[in-house]
Amino acid sequence: MDHLPRSPGTSSLAAIPPAVHTLLAGSEIVRIWFSGSKYASGFAHFRNFGPTNSQFDHHLPDPSGRPTNGARAILYGIERALDPHAFTSALAEVFQDTRTIDLRAGGPRLTVFQITREISLFDLTGHWTTRVGASASLSSGPRAITKEWSPDFDDAYPNLDGLFYRSAMSGGSSLSLALYERSRSGMPATPVVDTPLSHTVLRSGLIQAASTLGYSIQT
Secondary structure, three states: OOOOOOOOOHHHHHOOOOOEEEEOOOOEEEEEEEOOOOOOOOOOOOEEEEOOOOOOOOOOOOOOOOOEEEEEEEEEEEEHHHOOOHHHHHHHHHOOOOOEEEOOOOOEEEEEEEOOOOEEEEEOOOOHHHHOOOOHHHHOOOHHHHHHHHHHHHHHOOOOOEEEEEOHHHOOOOEEEEEEHHHHHHOOOOOOEEEEOOOHHHHHHHHHHHHHHOOEEEO
């Protein structure tokens, strides 16, 4: 893995024009969420608690360095139009720590929804990362470091709604989204799809995805 440096800080980042990826109104986002989560949840709910172990949490910890509920919030997903295997990509991300797709614990659900306005994301998939002194490892490097970059991105580019990056779980072939709380105004009232992972309609897709990923399925 390429060496990933620390963030140069908000001021240094703000001096470099960002690369931007735009999602048009009506674009579909695929994500897996947990209806039984200990955090507040919903098909398009932004998680206020953090930072957790997720790649680009931009939350600020409390004075003792612990995660807390604050004003910053995040939602992770996959842009459906750019990933024909979005379901597999979402499963890879969500269940990467255990490599077991548990269909019951936490009440996991597959959802697809359409954003209601244009959303502009900081594009980390191209040469911008090299220009700032990092590399493609910014999307796959140690989370302790990537989570230092994310708050600085948030502060340096207040007109952007989040991040667009390559998923480390697919060798970079999947394109993931980390939406900051300012993109909440682009979330719909209802989803296109919202189905428990345990539903029989998803069974064949789950089996194929698990085989592709080398994950097991826990029913």
